[in-house]
Amino acid sequence: MNRKLTIATRGSALALAQTGMIAEQLTRLTGVEVAITVVTTEGDTSRASLSSIGGTGVFASALRAALVAGECDLVVHSLKDLPTAPYPGLVLAAVPQREDPRDALITRNGLTLADLPEGATIGTGSPRRVAQLLSLRPDATVVDIRGNVDTRLAKVSSGELDAVVLAAAGLTRLGRLDAVSEFFDLAVWPTAPGQGALAIETREEDDIPQLAYIRHDESRLSIAAERAVLATLEAGCSAPIGATARLEANTLTLTAVVYSADGAEELGGERSVELPSGDEATHRQLRLELASALGHDVALQLLDDGASDLAQLGGGR
Incomplete structure (x- = not known):
């Protein structure tokens, strides 16, 4: 008989929706009974900006403590909230x-970023999004x-802000894609x-x-490459860094961009690696190692080009 599993999660609507999805999949695919327990994190109780309280990693610490303590x-x-260490x-x-993985713009009247009026007010809690917004719309008030x-x-529907930028994934999981005015292309954003x-x-x-039953190897490879960029640059989850990996056939391609805080400057790098095929555990591990090495190499290229000074990162040569 399958033992009961307990999953810990934050109490936000999005966190509960995501966890409920995982619980449903596990039960449907394996028959295991799943219970959900809610843990309050510092990121949920503090109203300070994420960068001032330690970045998005504050959402993970209390959950991890509960797991270590055997509470789940x-x-x-x-x-994206998980520290790389x-x-x-x-x-x-x-x-x-x-x-x-894209970001989405939400406006009142379906306006795109280019169509927003001069000096439009746009809300976000992400330094990366601030830099990207100012890069494309330096006149905006972020x-x-x-x-x-x-x-x-x-804040948009009330008129307090002209627009906000949110992750498309969260809107999808909450059934709120109807609010989206524009999806940003990963090639430029x-x-x-x-x-x-x-x-x-x-x-x-x-x-x-x-x-x-719920592991997805392609997703794991892409995020391994992307997160290796953060780890090598010694940058936190909230640093002004964007990274996109895509797997086509057996070719994994990674693009990463580092921005100055004001969006006035940016540095980009892109590389690819051929991954071996095969489903054996040794092949899966080798693919993960090659994906991480790809991210490491792209980050080193960015450091060579001056990324550390551009974004005040911890990485160096």
């Missing part, structure tokens, strides 16, 4: 199939905002490493075979 069997994170005793046990998806959408993907963490010593 696994936790579900938005992968390993956490003692925990492993990234599964990455399900990734949702749309406002730092916090709050859940509904709170942010309400790369998003946060891991955006659109979920991370399932477990204790290192635990074996939860049911997770094999």
Whole structure:
């Protein structure tokens, strides 16, 4: 008989929707009974900007502490919120199939970014999005905002802001894609490493075979490459960095861009690697290692080009 699994998650509508999706998939595919427990994180209680309280990693710490303490069997994170440094005793046990990684613009009248009036007020809590917005619309007034998806959408509908930028994946999971005025093309607007993907963490010593049913190798490879850029640059989750990896046949291509805070300057790099085929565990591990090495190499290229000085990053040569 399958043992019952307990998943810990944040209490926001989006976090609960994401976790509920994982719980439903596990039950449907394996028959395991799944319970959900809510953990409050510092990122949920503080109204300060994310950059001032430690970046998006503040959403992960309380969940990880609950997992280490044995209060749950696994936790579900938005992968872009997960710090790149390993956490003692925990492993990234599964990455399900990734949702749309793009950013989306929400305006009142369906206006695109180019169509917004001179001096438009646009809300975001992301330094990367601030830089990208100012790069394309230096006349805009970009406002730092916090709050859940509904709170942010309400700032537009009420007229407090002309627009907000949100992740398409979150809007999809909440059934709010109808609010989108424009999706930003990844070729000109790369998003946060891991955006659109979920991370399932477990204790290192635990074996939860049911997770094999929801793992998605292609998504895992893409986020491994993207997150290796962050790790090599020694940049936090909220740094002004965009990265996009795509797998076509056996070719993994990674594009990464580092922005100055004001969006006036940017540095980009792109490389590809051929991955071996095969489903054996050794092949899967080799592909992951090659994906991570690709991200590392792109980051080194960016550092050589001056990315550390451009965005005040911790990485160096």
